[in-house]
Each structure stands twice: as C-alpha cells, then as structure tokens.
Amino acid sequence: MRVLVVPFPWKAHVFNLVPLAWSLRTAGHEVRVACWPNLLDVVTSAGLTAVAVGPGETPEVRRQRDRRQTSERAAAAKRAPRQGLDPLFDIRPDRERLDWEQACRVFDDLVLPQARRSNDSMMDDLVAAARAWRPDLVLWGAKAFAGAVAAEAVGAAHARVLYSVDVYTRMRQDFLHARAQQPPERRTDAMRDWLSGWARRYGVAFCEDLVNGQFTVAPLPEAFRPDPGPTVLPVQFVPYNGPAVVPGWLAGPPPAPRVLMTFGDSVDDRPTRLPLPVEGIQGILGAVAGLEMELVLAVPPEVRQELREVPANTRLVESVPLAEVLPTCSAVVHHGGTWSFGCALRHGVPQLLISRAFDAPLKFRCLRAAGAGLAMTPAQADGPAVRAALVRLLHDADLRANAVRLREQMLALPAPNDLARTLETLAAAHRPGPVPAPR
Structure with a gap:
C-alpha cells in the first residue's frame, strides 16, 4: 500500500515519525513524507522520500517567523494561563472535566492559533500531493491536522501519531462535554468551524476524525495513556535523533x-x-x-x-x-x-x-x-x-x-515492525475508497 506521512512542521516531530515510516518501508510499502521545504533535508537524511508542501522560506524569513511565533506564544500564555486547567492534568478515572470557559480558552488561545499557523499554509499543497499520489493510509503527527483533511479528501484511512502523553484527546472530550451543556445559541466550536471550512473546500464533510484521527498510535507504556480507548494502538517508543557519532x-x-x-x-x-x-x-x-x-x-x-x-x-x-x-x-x-x-x-x-x-x-x-x-x-x-x-x-x-x-x-509493546502489519489491516478496514475531486 501507499503511505503518506505528515509531520507537524518541527524537526522533533519528523524524528518521531521516522521509525514507523521505516517499519512500513521494510514491510514492502511505498512511503512518502510530506513536509515543509525547510525540513526536506531532515527527511532525506533519514533515508526517506520527501515531498515539499507548504511555505518555501529562506533562513532569514524563518528566523523572523520564529521570533514572531515566540512573541505570539508568550501573548497566548498570558491570555490562557495554566492556572485553572488542573482537571486537564488529572489522571484519575473520575477526574473533573474542564468547564465551558476553560475549554474554550484552551482551544481559542492555545490550540487553534498554532494549528492554523502550521497547517493552513500547507493544506492546498498537501491535498494536491495526496490527489496526485493516492495514498491508502495517511499517518499524521499530532497537531498536523492537514494530514487528516488530505486523507478524507482522497478517501484514505488515517491515524494520528502521538509524540507524548495524549493531552489533545482529553481537551477535545472536555470541550464537547461542556458544549453539550450549553444552550443552543452558545454552542460554538471554533475547531469544527476551522476544519469544516477546509473540508468543504475539498468536497468532504466535517467529522470528529479530523480532530483525533480514525485511530491513534501511542508510543508510550500504559501508565502514560490516561485515556485508553479501542482506537488506540500502543507501540514501543524507538528513539531516532538524526545522524549521531558515539563519543x-x-x-x-x-x-x-x-x-x-x-x-x-x-x-x-x-x-x-x-x-x-x-x-x-x-x-x-x-x-x-x-x-x-x-x-x-x-x-x-x-x-x-x-x-x-x-x-x-x-x-x-x-x-x-x-x-x-x-x-x-x-x-x-x-x-x-x-x-x-x-x-x-x-x-x-x-x-x-x-x-x-x-x-x-x-x-x-x-x-x-x-x-x-x-x-x-x-x-x-x-x-x-x-x-x-x-x-x-x-x-x-x-x-x-x-x-x-x-x-x-x-x-513488551508491539515494535514498529509489528505495528506495520496491524496498520495494513486497519487501513483496509477504514479506507472508504476514492473521493472524486470537486469541479
């Protein structure tokens, strides 16, 4: 099968996906990694095939963007302080959920600004690349929502690959739970609005799979999976840090x-x-x-x-x-x-x-x-x-x-090579079939 890997556009997130990408390569599958142009060397130095999507930037433009984003992150942290978000970090099964105001603050001030900056600029390129190549499975790094949109746009199965403890699933669960308690006129959902706009552009409808994937690959032991679910696929964490020399x-x-x-x-x-x-x-x-x-x-x-x-x-x-x-x-x-x-x-x-x-x-x-x-x-x-x-x-x-x-x-968890076989089965089960491009 053809597998398109879409990392969040940071180097560490590319590293996180390399072992799984290689396990699929060695299992005989075709693998491409779609990334921002400034990460092409990171992908190819790992021996993987890269395709450029998103903004082409000179080093100086990237430094300016980094400075701007650092400033924006600092401003967002002031608008959405961690105080009051304790339920999000509670691992007890009977934990309290974030209330409506807290959940809205998390998405509006923390999740969405970064998601838009990193996904909007590569969305058109990524969907075009997916339509040209027609992958059967898309593996997208947590926060790389463009991967989910591209998969739905071409009828591919898709999975979110975590890089840490899964704080994003519980944020979304808390948000949806709090939203359901609100009167109809207050049931806003900025995340849905954002992803719906992109989905409509490519002829598909919004579904919650665009937020958290059809299934999730979780590379940590059970103790670090506070919200287990039937769609979670545990896998060993296998380190890859790029080229290295033993001192x-x-x-x-x-x-x-x-x-x-x-x-x-x-x-x-x-x-x-x-x-x-x-x-x-x-x-x-x-x-x-x-x-x-x-x-x-x-x-x-x-x-x-x-x-x-x-x-x-x-x-x-x-x-x-x-x-x-x-x-x-x-x-x-x-x-x-x-x-x-x-x-x-x-x-x-x-x-x-x-x-x-x-x-x-x-x-x-x-x-x-x-x-x-x-x-x-x-x-x-x-x-x-x-x-x-x-x-x-x-x-x-x-x-x-x-x-x-x-x-x-x-x-004791499945190694990436073992997970590759599971992904073959799940891709066949979740793949709805080709989606025609809208005219």
Missing part, C-alpha cells in the same frame, strides 16, 4: 554513577530554549559539585562560554546521542522533551523533569503515579532543590525499580 568517552565505564543533564531542543534550527537561565545552571553546578557522580551537562556553546566555574565531577558537551548515553546513566535531568522523556523510559533511567512545557503537568502526574521520577518547575529548580532530587534519584531503590518496570512494559 569516545563512552568506551569505558564511568568513574562514578553517571547523570545526564540535558536541556536540548531539536524543535527547529533555532537557538535552544533553555528552561533555566545560565545563572540557574551555574547555581546547580555549585550545589552538586560534592556529589559522587559524573555529571554530563549537554548545553549549547554559547551557554558553555558563560559558565564561570565547572566542577571536577562535570563533563561539558554540546550534544549527546541519547540512545547511546542513557543506558550508561543512573539518572537523567531534562526539560521534558519528547526524546529525553521517551529515551529515559525506554532505558529504565529515573528522571527529573524541569519543564515549562504545556503537557509537563500530565507527564509528571503519570510519572509520579508510576513512581519512576520527579519533577519541578524552573522556578523551583534552584541548586539545593536539584541536589536533593539527584540524591534521591541516585539512591532510592524504589524509583529505580519502578523505572526498570516501565522499561519492561515498554519493551
């Missing part, structure tokens, strides 16, 4: 328990967005200097230049291949990114999240319920707090045992 210092055993601290960000070719200022990192280094460990601190060159003192127990590096370094680690401190989080789970390493990401509270509650890690906000992450957390990560036998248990659960 020479990994050849021998570490001189002391190794701790990796990484605040890397492979979202795009923009400067790393550290959750902590350099002074905060310096304070942490001073606080942990006396601990018996080898701290591997991965930070960009500009941060290394600003650090005044580096303790003897610290190895400074610019970047590391996580899948190679983490198996040698006793603990990891990171910013809650997809790859750091997933790699730590896969290798059974207790972890400390220092994160301001939107989904961080849901990740932490799942992690805490599993007893396999700790978390704090950047404001809480001073030297003494991080030192205390590291001491616990290194010496708490229960944390380590639970992290190993999560690793075993993850490795």
Whole structure:
C-alpha cells in the first residue's frame, strides 16, 4: 500500500515519525513524507522520500517567523494561563472535566492559533500531493491536522501519531462535554468551524476524525495513556535523533554513577530554549559539585562560554546521542522533551523533569503515579532543590525499580515492525475508497 506521512512542521516531530515510516518501508510499502521545504533535508537524511508542501522560506524569513511565533506564544500564555486547567492534568478515572470557559480558552488561545499557523499554509499543497499520489493510509503527527483533511479528501484511512502523553484527546472530550451543556445559541466550536471550512473546500464533510484521527498510535507504556480507548494502538517508543557519532568517552565505564543533564531542543534550527537561565545552571553546578557522580551537562556553546566555574565531577558537551548515553546513566535531568522523556523510559533511567512545557503537568502526574521520577518547575529548580532530587534519584531503590518496570512494559509493546502489519489491516478496514475531486 501507499503511505503518506505528515509531520507537524518541527524537526522533533519528523524524528518521531521516522521509525514507523521505516517499519512500513521494510514491510514492502511505498512511503512518502510530506513536509515543509525547510525540513526536506531532515527527511532525506533519514533515508526517506520527501515531498515539499507548504511555505518555501529562506533562513532569514524563518528566523523572523520564529521570533514572531515566540512573541505570539508568550501573548497566548498570558491570555490562557495554566492556572485553572488542573482537571486537564488529572489522571484519575473520575477526574473533573474542564468547564465551558476553560475549554474554550484552551482551544481559542492555545490550540487553534498554532494549528492554523502550521497547517493552513500547507493544506492546498498537501491535498494536491495526496490527489496526485493516492495514498491508502495517511499517518499524521499530532497537531498536523492537514494530514487528516488530505486523507478524507482522497478517501484514505488515517491515524494520528502521538509524540507524548495524549493531552489533545482529553481537551477535545472536555470541550464537547461542556458544549453539550450549553444552550443552543452558545454552542460554538471554533475547531469544527476551522476544519469544516477546509473540508468543504475539498468536497468532504466535517467529522470528529479530523480532530483525533480514525485511530491513534501511542508510543508510550500504559501508565502514560490516561485515556485508553479501542482506537488506540500502543507501540514501543524507538528513539531516532538524526545522524549521531558515539563519543569516545563512552568506551569505558564511568568513574562514578553517571547523570545526564540535558536541556536540548531539536524543535527547529533555532537557538535552544533553555528552561533555566545560565545563572540557574551555574547555581546547580555549585550545589552538586560534592556529589559522587559524573555529571554530563549537554548545553549549547554559547551557554558553555558563560559558565564561570565547572566542577571536577562535570563533563561539558554540546550534544549527546541519547540512545547511546542513557543506558550508561543512573539518572537523567531534562526539560521534558519528547526524546529525553521517551529515551529515559525506554532505558529504565529515573528522571527529573524541569519543564515549562504545556503537557509537563500530565507527564509528571503519570510519572509520579508510576513512581519512576520527579519533577519541578524552573522556578523551583534552584541548586539545593536539584541536589536533593539527584540524591534521591541516585539512591532510592524504589524509583529505580519502578523505572526498570516501565522499561519492561515498554519493551513488551508491539515494535514498529509489528505495528506495520496491524496498520495494513486497519487501513483496509477504514479506507472508504476514492473521493472524486470537486469541479
């Protein structure tokens, strides 16, 4: 069959889809990855076939867009503060739902602005590419709603592929539940209005599959799937970080328990967005200097230049291949990114999240319920707090045992190669057949 892969237009989201794309290739299927032009090299360097959709941008235009989007995200965060959204991050089965005002604020100020920026500009190109190639299955990364629209426009089956804990399904469920309680004149739905407009343009009707897919691929253990459902397909998280070289210092055993601290960000070719200022990192280094460990601190060159003192127990590096370094680690401190989080789970390493990401509270509650890690906000992450957390990560036998248990659960899930066979069956069952292009 033909499989069209549509990542959300960030580098890390392309990485998330590479293992599954390759599993389908090695199963004998034709695979193409439709992405923004600035990501073509990322796709082709992974050995996959790319097709350009969306805006062609020079590096300078992209930098200007990045600065503008950073400013817009900051403004959106002020309009839609996380306070009051606690039900969204509650993992209990009987949790309270977001109320109508909260649910509207989430979609209007957080979800839709980013969705429109990243999807509108590639929608026409993507549908045209799908009509020309006629895929049988479309795999679209979470938030890449254009993939769902293109699949419906050509009568292909389609699945949403998660990159983290699924906060988007529960946001939509809460919204629809709250909307049903409103009088008819207040039952607005900006998400439906947006997707309906695009669907009509290509001759198809809106359905909820455009929001969350006909089925969902979830690459995390059961403990990190707080909203299980019959259309969820679990799969192992298999790390891919792009081209990497194993550093020479990994050849021998570490001189002391190794701790990796990484605040890397492979979202795009923009400067790393550290959750902590350099002074905060310096304070942490001073606080942990006396601990018996080898701290591997991965930070960009500009941060290394600003650090005044580096303790003897610290190895400074610019970047590391996580899948190679983490198996040698006793603990990891990171910013809650997809790859750091997933790699730590896969290798059974207790972890400390220092994160301001939107989904961080849901990740932490799942992690805490599993007893396999700790978390704090950047404001809480001073030297003494991080030192205390590291001491616990290194010496708490229960944390380590639970992290190993999560690793075993993850490795018991279907590998991407196994999932490829399931996707063949589901694609045949969900594919309605060709949809004629509107005249």
